Amino acid sequence: MEPWAAVLGLLVVLAGGIIGVYAASLLLAPRGTLDVGPFLSGARPREHALSRFHVRWYAVTLLFLAFDMEMVFMYPWAVVVAEVGAGALVEMFAFLGLLMVGVVYAWREGALRWA
Template sequence: MGAVLWLVGVLAVGVAGVYAASAVLSPRGVAGSGPFLSGAWPREHAMSRFHVRWYAVTLVFLAFDMEMVFMYPWAVVVAEVGAMAVVEMFAFLGLLLVGVLYAWREGAFRWA
């Protein structure tokens, strides 16, 4: 862990160095400007309630995501536990895939 902290330190020094060099070398001051909008001035802030069309995908994703919590340890012990582990895990995955099929049929993966 010590070496990792050392690496993070090296990165921090590097990034700080870049910013320091930039502060010295670049023109003084910070230029303010509007965001790029093909030459127009924005009428409203871009930070807004961004309508995410794929929100249905996120919910399916969360379900599968949790699968991983158990699947990583499972991968390590399959050889010890034997066929039962494979059968159980793939039965579980099969159930989840049925959910995916349903979501697919409902058009959850096509939003545009």
């Protein structure tokens, strides 16, 4: 029963935290009716939900995805690079070079400028 004491203690702490947050929301929440809009904040939206965004936001999103994919590929590479050898090192530098070409292109096109 000794190993399960830590699990039981963690469950008690979690249950206490959940009950505490729920009690705080009941005590601190405003009373009465609220003018609840379509969002959880209750504020009315300033523009339509299908409004257009500037193309810069799409470029930033694509850059984020490129860097995110870089991390997804670099982690398994870092795990096996010692076993594979110099070939893996050359391939990773080729991959990073290709990504750097994309970053330099985005930089030259002004996708990283916020002015």
